[in-house]
Amino acid sequence: xxxxxxxxxxxxxxxxxxxxxxxxxxxxxxxxxxxxxxxxxxxxxxxxxxxxxxxxxxxxxxxxxxxxxxxxxxxxxxxxxxxxxxxxxxxxxxxxxxxxxxxxxxxxxxxxxxxxxxxxxxxxxxxxxxxxxxxxxxxxxxxxxxxxxxxxxxxxxxxxxxxxxxxxxxxxxxxxxxxxxxxxxxxxxxxxxxxxxxxxxxxxxxxxxxxxxxxxxxxxxxxxxxxxxxxxxxxxxxxxxxxxxxxxxxxxxxxxxxxxxxxxxxxxxxxxxxxxxxxxxxxxxxxxxxxxxxxxxxxxxxxxxxxxxxxxxxxxxxxxxxxxxxxxxxxxxxxxxxxxxxx
Numbered sequence: 001x002x003x004x005x006x007x008x009x010x011x012x013x014x015x016x017x018x019x020x021x022x023x024x025x026x027x028x029x030x031x032x033x034x035x036x037x038x039x040x041x042x043x044x045x046x047x048x049x050x051x052x053x054x055x056x057x058x059x060x061x062x063x064x065x066x067x068x069x070x071x072x073x074x075x076x077x078x079x080x081x082x083x084x085x086x087x088x089x090x091x092x093x094x095x096x097x098x099x100x101x102x103x104x105x106x107x108x109x110x111x112x113x114x115x116x117x118x119x120x121x122x123x124x125x126x127x128x129x130x131x132x133x134x135x136x137x138x139x140x141x142x143x144x145x146x147x148x149x150x151x152x153x154x155x156x157x158x159x160x161x162x163x164x165x166x167x168x169x170x171x172x173x174x175x176x177x178x179x180x181x182x183x184x185x186x187x188x189x190x191x192x193x194x195x196x197x198x199x200x201x202x203x204x205x206x207x208x209x210x211x212x213x214x215x216x217x218x219x220x221x222x223x224x225x226x227x228x229x230x231x232x233x234x235x236x237x238x239x240x241x242x243x244x245x246x247x248x249x250x251x252x253x254x255x256x257x258x259x260x261x262x263x264x265x266x267x268x269x270x271x272x273x274x275x276x277x278x279x280x281x282x283x284x285x286x287x288x289x290x291x292x293x294x295x296x297x298x299x300x301x302x303x304x305x306x307x308x309x310x311x312x313x314x315x316x317x318x319x320x321x322x323x324x325x326x327x328x329x330x331x332x333x334x335x336x337x338x339x340x341x342x343x
Contacts, residue, residue, distance in 0.1 A: 002319050003044045008054040011305030013071075015057055016319055017045025023059055025071070028309055028321070035074050040065050046088050051113070052096040060087035066101055068113065078116035082109060091132040093140055100140045100155050102132055108142045110155045120156055127151070135180040141197075143174060152183075152197060162200040173228070175217040177240070184226060186214025192228060194243065204243050209236060212255070220261045225282070227268060229256035235270050237285070247285035251278060258300045262324065263307040271301040277312050279324075291322055 004017035013034065014026040023037035023045060039045050040061030047060040056077075057069045066087055068078040085104025092099045098119070100110050105128045110120035122129070127144035134140050140155045150171055154160035164171070164183070171193065174185035182203075184194045190212055194204030208214065212231035219226050219240070226238040235256050237246040254274035261268055267288070268280045279288040291310070301312040303324060311321045 002313055004046055004048050005311070005313065005319055006048050006050050006057075007302060007304055007311065008050045009052060009305065010054055011308070013050075013054070014311065014319065014321075015048045015050065017048045017059065017061075019044045021045060021061060023048060023057070023069075028304055031321070037069050037074060037076075039067060039069075046086055047090050049090050049092065049099075051092050051099075052094060056096075056113075058090050058092070058099055060090060060101065062086055064103070066090075068099075068116070078113075080109075080111050080116055080118075082118060083107075089130075089132050091134045091140060093138045094134055094136055095138050097138075098140065098156075100132055100142070102129055102142065105129055108132070108153075108155055110140065120158070122153055122155060122158055129153075131174055133176050133180075135176075136178075137180075143171075145171070152200070162197065164195045164200045165202055173214045173217040175219055175226075177219050178221060178223045182219075182240075184219075185217055186210075186228070186230075188213060190214065190230065190232075192217075192238075192243075206243055209245060209248065210234065215255055216258045218259060218261065220265055221263060222265065225261065225265070227259045227261070229259050229270065231255040233272070233274075235259055235268070235280075237268070237282070249280050249285065249287070251287045251290075252276065260302045260310075262303050263305060267324070269301045269303065269310055271312055277301055277310070279310075 001019045002016045006015050016024045021040040021043050023039045025034045027034045039059040040063050043062040045061045049058045060066045064083045066080040067076045070077045083103045084107045087101045087103045089102040102108050106124040108122040109118050112119050127146040129142045129144045131143040141152045144151050150164050152162040172186040176183050183197050187193050190210040192206040192208040196203050210230035210232050214228050214230050216229040226240050229235045233252050235249040252272035252274050254272045256270050256272045259270045271277045277291040309321045310324045
């Protein structure tokens with residue numbers, strides 16, 4: 001059973017972390033197993049993250065063990081000791097030289113990848129840490145929240161803290177623009193808020209049109225589009241330049257848990273607690289098709305980097321992938337081919 005997964009930067013490998021402590025590496029084109037890693041035999045692997053160059057994999061398990069694996073040799077080359085709790089979230093710097101781990105919602109540790117040494121840490125002082133993000137310039141930030149005030153902390157330089165104003169109801173489903181200049185998310189009342197990450201100033205407050213809490217937000221790869229999903233069973237598309245709503249996507253019968261833009265920017269995928277994943281045209285904004293196999297209620301949907309496949313964890317806690325059809329194929333009536341589930 002799969003508890004975590006990640007896709008390599010080149011889109012050719014999928015790593016799945018399982019309840020038995022084994023990491024399985026799958027080749028996407030052939031859908032075959034390329035190898036396994038005994039990350040933590042007998043305990044669930046809660047987190048697995050590829051390095052930016054795809055040559056290493058970070059794993060974290062229920063026994064608080066965090067390891068870094070060389071994928072060429074399939075050997076663990078570093079063990080990162082000192083976690084105060086189970087690590088559910090980790091992120092590499094964009095240059096791959098550092099990695100940050102978040103454990104227990106209170107502790108962030110920054111590690112040097114070359115040596116495995118801890119080079120910095122942050123302790124939540126009355127704050128809950130819950131979201132790590134990597135900026136293009138190599139900095140790593142963690143989002144903390146306390147008493148409906150939230151702040152962006154520079155993990156490498158704890159003295160640098162950006163307090164985000166105008167979010168008296170907290171923030172849900174935060175997302176950063178590709179250039180890291182903007183952060184957007186919900187306010188708990190269905191509104192969409194936008195902040196300048198350098199100053200913390202709120203630069204936008206929009207009545208999103210959602211009638212319930214926002215569940216997931218994301219920018220497109222070029223930063224021109226934005227998607228918000230909600231408990232109201234819809235997804236909405238936004239023009240980032242003017243923060244104008246473009247379309248409302250309706251068709252799910254349960255709240256929409258996640259969404260993903262295809263790399264070519266022509267398709268959006270959504271996953272819902274109704275157990276379905278859907279593909280939508282970003283040209284006509286119509287529903288293109290509903291994918292087979294039941295999606296996990298909180299399943300994350302994602303495209304491979306080349307856009308050739310769509311991945312999602314199923315209700316059976318197995319990873320399912322589909323060949324992502326082109327718009328021409330969909331218009332011609334061709335359905336995506338579902339690969340078998342992978343444990």
